[in-house]
Amino acid sequence: MGEIVSLPRRASPSGGGGGEGEPVLKVSTLSRHYGGRRALDGVDLQVAPGEIVALLGPNGAGKTTLFRIVEGLIPADGGTVTVAGIEVARRPAAALAALGIVFQETTLDLDLTVAENLRYYAALRGIARGTRAAAAQQALVRLGLEERAGSRARELSGGLRRRVELARALIGTPRLLLLDEPSDALDPASRIALRAEIDRLRHLTGCGVLWATHLVEEVGNADRVVILDRGRVIAAGPPAAIVAAAGGASLTEAFLALTGKGAS
Numbered sequence: 001m002g003e004i005v006s007l008p009r010r011a012s013p014s015g016g017g018g019g020e021g022e023p024v025l026k027v028s029t030l031s032r033h034y035g036g037r038r039a040l041d042g043v044d045l046q047v048a049p050g051e052i053v054a055l056l057g058p059n060g061a062g063k064t065t066l067f068r069i070v071e072g073l074i075p076a077d078g079g080t081v082t083v084a085g086i087e088v089a090r091r092p093a094a095a096l097a098a099l100g101i102v103f104q105e106t107t108l109d110l111d112l113t114v115a116e117n118l119r120y121y122a123a124l125r126g127i128a129r130g131t132r133a134a135a136a137q138q139a140l141v142r143l144g145l146e147e148r149a150g151s152r153a154r155e156l157s158g159g160l161r162r163r164v165e166l167a168r169a170l171i172g173t174p175r176l177l178l179l180d181e182p183s184d185a186l187d188p189a190s191r192i193a194l195r196a197e198i199d200r201l202r203h204l205t206g207c208g209v210l211w212a213t214h215l216v217e218e219v220g221n222a223d224r225v226v227i228l229d230r231g232r233v234i235a236a237g238p239p240a241a242i243v244a245a246a247g248g249a250s251l252t253e254a255f256l257a258l259t260g261k262g263a264s
């Protein structure tokens with residue numbers, strides 16, 4: 001186990017990121033057990049508007065548990081989570097309304113068309129009947145999916161399905177986008193395209209992004225990386241600063257030095 005490396009957040013959005021303004025996600029001393037097993041142990045992290053924060057950790061580090069608490073699906077044992085200033089434990093519905101979520105597994109209805117999936121989600125988000133079609137159309141345009149509007153989700157490649165899910169997550173103008181290992185099932189070209197898309201979208205919408213992954217090569221473009229290991233934050237800061245502080249030549253080396261574990 002490496003020592004804790006804590007580095008300052010980038011002071012200015014230059015270089016592509018956001019990083020200014022009140023945090024859209026604030027996680028403070030969060031803990032959670034499953035029976036006798038400690039899944040999260042005093043986790044602190046923040047995401048600013050327009051900022052991409054990668055949550056990097058090996059399998060079992062606690063990433064999914066953290067996401068479930070932020071989404072209001074399970075309670076924490078201790079600590080607090082606020083989304084856009086709203087405390088999840090006190091006002092779960094309001095906090096959920098400020099979130100856009102892309103789950104690890106595809107959650108599109110494969111028998112519906114792309115446009116139908118988006119309109120259905122708009123209805124779930126409480127968007128008025130008269131404006132749902134416009135909200136779905138705006139989402140299609142944002143992701144360059146207009147020509148796919150009539151395609152059944154089943155006919156789309158994995159990369160295109162993810163783009164539809166991103167489009168869907170942005171309906172209702174969320175303040176924070178939660179991406180739970182979104183590129184796990186994608187081929188390398190689709191992974192690269194997805195990263196570029198998310199970078200573009202955070203500039204376009206100003207939403208913050210928390211991106212969970214166990215793939216070190218995915219996090220180099222993030223504004224900040226938070227490394228989670230066995231439920232604890234063991235390093236946090238811009239990728240280059242983590243590499244420098246851990247004395248590695250690359251983020252992969254730094255990750256190995258800090259966790260003592262292999263990563264893909």
Ligand SMILES: Nc1ncnc2c1ncn2[C@@H]1O[C@H](COP(=O)(O)OP(=O)(O)OP(=O)(O)O)[C@@H](O)[C@H]1O
Nearest residue numbers: 034037039057058059060061062063064065066214
């Ligand atoms: N429902 C559960 N019951 C008991 N233990 C659980 C449960 N869910 C997770 N755990 C344990 O909590 C720890 C954190 O798991 P979690 O799924 O949050 O990690 P993760 O970083 O998302 O891993 P992965 O990348 O494999 O999804 C692990 O030790 C896991 O075995």
